[in-house]
Amino acid sequence: MHRYSPIKFISLACITLVVSLLCGLFSGASDIPPSKIFGLFASGHMDMDMDHRILQMIRLPRVLLAALAGACLASCGAVMQGLFRNPLADPSLIGVSSGASVGASCVIFFGGVSLIGSSLGLPAIAIGAFVGGLLATSVVYKLATSVSGTSVATMLLAGIAITALSGAVTSLFSFFADNEMLRRISLWQMGNLDGADWPRVAAMALVAIPLILVLPREGQALNAMLLGESEARHLGIAVEKLKRRLILLTALGVGVAVAVSGIVAFVGLMVPHLVRLLIGPDHRYLIPGSAILGAALLLLADTLARTLMSPAELPTGVITALLGAPFFVALLLQQRQKIVV
Amino acid sequence: MLEAQHLSLSISDFSLLQDINLQLKPGVVTAIIGPNGAGKTSLLRLLCGETKPSSGEVIFNGILLDQWQPKQLARILGVLPQGSPLNFPFTAREVVMMGRIPHSTGLEKDTEIVDAALESVGGSYLDKRPYTQMSGGEKQRVQLARVLTQIWEPDDSGDRVLILDEPTSAFDLAHQQLTLDIVKNFAQQKVSVVMVIHDLNLAAACADQLVMLDCGKIAAQGAPEAVLTTELIEKVFNVSASIGVHPKTGSPLVIV
Numbered sequence: 339m340h341r342y343s344p345i346k347f348i349s350l351a352c353i354t355l356v357v358s359l360l361c362g363l364f365s366g367a368s369d370i371p372p373s374k375i376f377g378l379f380a381s382g383h384m385d386m387d388m389d390h391r392i393l394q395m396i397r398l399p400r401v402l403l404a405a406l407a408g409a410c411l412a413s414c415g416a417v418m419q420g421l422f423r424n425p426l427a428d429p430s431l432i433g434v435s436s437g438a439s440v441g442a443s444c445v446i447f448f449g450g451v452s453l454i455g456s457s458l459g460l461p462a463i464a465i466g467a468f469v470g471g472l473l474a475t476s477v478v479y480k481l482a483t484s485v486s487g488t489s490v491a492t493m494l495l496a497g498i499a500i501t502a503l504s505g506a507v508t509s510l511f512s513f514f515a516d517n518e519m520l521r522r523i524s525l526w527q528m529g530n531l532d533g534a535d536w537p538r539v540a541a542m543a544l545v546a547i548p549l550i551l552v553l554p555r556e557g558q559a560l561n562a563m564l565l566g567e568s569e570a571r572h573l574g575i576a577v578e579k580l581k582r583r584l585i586l587l588t589a590l591g592v593g594v595a596v597a598v599s600g601i602v603a604f605v606g607l608m609v610p611h612l613v614r615l616l617i618g619p620d621h622r623y624l625i626p627g628s629a630i631l632g633a634a635l636l637l638l639a640d641t642l643a644r645t646l647m648s649p650a651e652l653p654t655g656v657i658t659a660l661l662g663a664p665f666f667v668a669l670l671l672q673q674r675q676k677i678v679v
Numbered sequence: 680m681l682e683a684q685h686l687s688l689s690i691s692d693f694s695l696l697q698d699i700n701l702q703l704k705p706g707v708v709t710a711i712i713g714p715n716g717a718g719k720t721s722l723l724r725l726l727c728g729e730t731k732p733s734s735g736e737v738i739f740n741g742i743l744l745d746q747w748q749p750k751q752l753a754r755i756l757g758v759l760p761q762g763s764p765l766n767f768p769f770t771a772r773e774v775v776m777m778g779r780i781p782h783s784t785g786l787e788k789d790t791e792i793v794d795a796a797l798e799s800v801g802g803s804y805l806d807k808r809p810y811t812q813m814s815g816g817e818k819q820r821v822q823l824a825r826v827l828t829q830i831w832e833p834d835d836s837g838d839r840v841l842i843l844d845e846p847t848s849a850f851d852l853a854h855q856q857l858t859l860d861i862v863k864n865f866a867q868q869k870v871s872v873v874m875v876i877h878d879l880n881l882a883a884a885c886a887d888q889l890v891m892l893d894c895g896k897i898a899a900q901g902a903p904e905a906v907l908t909t910e911l912i913e914k915v916f917n918v919s920a921s922i923g924v925h926p927k928t929g930s931p932l933v934i935v
Contacts, residue, residue: 423764562777565825566764568729573829574753574781619767 342616344623351630355405358637362401365641367649368392400534403542404640404654405633407531407595408605410546412632413553414588414595415606416613416625420560421584422490425614428607429592431497432585433474436504438596441470443511443523450519460533463526464541464597471593474500479585488581529602529655531640538598545594549587550629556584557622564619602655604662605636611669680704681840681871686725686735688718688895695721696895699735703871705838708862710882711875712906713892714916719875720761720844722892726873727758727842740837753781754834757826759843763818768809771802771821778828792831796824799861801854819849823858830870841865843874847881859885879933883907884925891915907931 364372370389411429419427430436445466478500482493512523559580562570571577592606609632610624617623639657646652686699696718703709703726711719724730726737728744737744739756757778765774775797779789797803800820810818823846830839843862847855855878863885866872876882882889883903891899891906893915899906912920912933923932 423766425767558780561769561773562780564765564767564769565774565777566760568758569760569763571729571749572727572753572756572758573777574750576749614767618773619769620773 341618344617344620344627347613347617348623348627348630351627351634355630355634355637358634358641359401359405362404362637362641363393363397365645366392366397367644396534399536399539400531400640400644401637402539403534403598404531404637406539406542406546407599407602408609408636409550409629409633410542410591410595411602411606411636412609413550413625413629414591415632416610416621416628417553417556417560417584417588418606419610420563420621420624421581421588422494423564423566424494425611425619426607427494429588430501430601430606431494432589433478433497433500433504434471434589434592435596435601436501436508437474438467438471438593439508439527439601440474440504440511441466441468442526442600443508443515444470446519446522446526447511447515461537464533464538467526467600468593468597470504471596472589474504475585475589475593479589488578488585490581525653526600527655528653529600529658530651530653531599531643532651533598542594542598545591549591550626553587553629554622554625556580557620557625560584560621561619600653600655602636603659604666605632605658608662608666609635611666615669680740680838681726681873682738683722683726684736684738686722686732686737688721688725688730689733694895696725696732699725699897701726701890701897701900703840703873705869705871706866707871707888708866708886709871709873709888709890710886711873711890711892712877712879712882713898717892717915718895719892721895723758723842723844723873723875727756728752729758739840750781751836753829755830755836755839757830757839757841759823759826759841759846761844761848763822765810765818768811770807770809771797771805771813771817771824772807774810774821775824775828778825778831781829792828793824796828796831797821799827800824801857815849816851816854819846820854823861827861827865830865833869839870841870841872843872845875845877847876847878855881879907879912880925883930883932884928903931907933 370393414429418429418431419425422431442463445463449462478493478496479488481496482489512520515523559570559575562573562575563577563580567577610628613624613627613631617627636658639661640654643652643654643657681703683699683701686696687694688696699722711722713719721730725732728737731745739747772793775793776789779792797806800823802817802820802824805813805817805821810821813821826841830841833839847858850858859881862872862874886903888901889903889906890897891911898915899911907922909920909922912918918935921934923934925932
């Protein structure tokens with residue numbers, strides 16, 4: 339299998355990210371001339387006409403949020419796949435996404451249309467989702483942890499159980515919800531970045547940026563973990579501490595990403611997988627590579643979601659799934675031909 | 680030196696090992712033999728600190744094994760497990776390079792050692808081959824090279840120990856021989872080697888000391904000539920065997 343040099347790949351991914359940032363800023367329901375976009379970065383003292391306001395209050399936070407959430411989901415996905423020693427693992431395996439669904443639908447259900455319609459609605463849903471995600475993950479983690487340490491195999495099974503349970507609870511909420519609530523719940527589950535505003539960008543950045551800087555440092559230890567837990571221990575890695583730290587970090591990262599954007603499918607699963615095919619499984623490059631490509635891809639998907647049926651918007655998660663699933667199947671088919679067992 | 684003092688291990692009232700006393704001196708190759716379920720792998724796990732004994736102690740270079748700093752220990756204690764669950768397409772070189780994780784000797788030095796280790800196991804040709812596409816024997820050789828890389832050179836932390844769990848199980852005759860040569864070579868550099876091995880003749884050919892386990896107890900311990908007797912093999916393995924002498928090396932030869 340041909341591999342690309344990690345440095346070359348990461349440089350290319352960076353260029354893609356910059357291009358998609360600009361694409362995201364250029365395109366949208368109203369046409370804004372490119373000169374204004376560059377003017378936005380160039381000078382602080384500008385006349386605040388309509389175009390500038392759209393750029394500053396709507397498009398810029400939205401592209402930043404998409405990029406940060408994408409980077410966060412993809413790098414957490416890479417870490418999860420390493421931790422579970424399974425190239426098809428996904429951040430939602432530890433129950434974050436399904437727990438967040440319960441949290442969000444709980445807020446929508448009990449908050450009622452009056453809360454959801456108000457300006458407090460979206461932040462309340464985000465907080466509900468975050469709390470739900472963390473609760474579910476901590477239950478999964480507790481179930482899998484005994485005196486002899488955390489078993490990733492048990493964690494996988496516990497994750498499946500909690501996901502099933504959460505799914506049932508979410509369905510119950512949906513069942514008893516009225517039409518408007520039901521619409522909100524299902525829209526949230528589709529994954530959407532339409533609530534992007536500066537406070538959300540700040541919350542996401544506060545978690546995503548440290549995470550993206552810290553996670554690659556665990557790359558070498560994660561490589562050793564792929565050999566097996568006892569092998570990693572014999573290589574001098576403090577395995578239990580590493581697992582605890584990484585589960586906490588990914589739960590936090592995915593929790594916040596899901597809270598601000600709903601469930602955006604496939605980014606956490608597909609991006610690391612794709613990057614691994616291109617540059618190999620070394621986590622020291624895989625994690626930063628996934629972060630950059632994840633940012634670019636979610637940004638492009640979100641731009642498509644905004645523009646395909648403009649002025650109406652499609653849910654971003656639908657676009658990522660529509661594009662991601664066939665792509666993933668193609669990857670699997672291609673791999674199946676190459677694998678020599 | 681790695682020492683076991685009165686080691687016992689029981690898991691939920693079931694006794695796996697009882698009162699094991701062992702001394703693994705630098706430069707000595709020790710082979711642990713015994714029938715299935717005798718506790719060979721359990722003993723190895725105790726010796727490398729993976730399982731904690733129910734009672735007794737493992738002392739490594741004068742310090743209790745669990746008191747060692749993980750990173751420091753990793754520089755002088757290499758462990759080859761029976762099989763690794765690695766299912767990511769690392770190249771052979773990348774896998775072997777992981778043996779240098781506990782060290783900080785710089786890329787140039789590490790590359791040199793990795794080259795030498797791959798060559799020593801006859802795996803230079805595997806260099807860029809993905810691990811997931813190798814045969815069982817090739818995988819085992821790459822893992823062996825990784826463990827050798829880990830303890831390739833003497834370290835300030837103390838005497839080195841190499842622990843191998845059935846290192847030859849996936850190998851053809853030539854590679855079995857190669858492995859035993861590597862083991863002897865390491866022993867000559869003052870490394871204590873301890874391995875579980877099923878083939879009694881291989882054990883006799885390369886070990887200075889045999890430890891015969893039977894139902895969690897040491898049935899016999901000492902030079903191959905003293906341990907491999909008709910009576911002991913009859914008693915422990917439940918087969919009647921004749922003992923000959925290897926025409927070239929003079930070591931005992933078990934014929935079943």
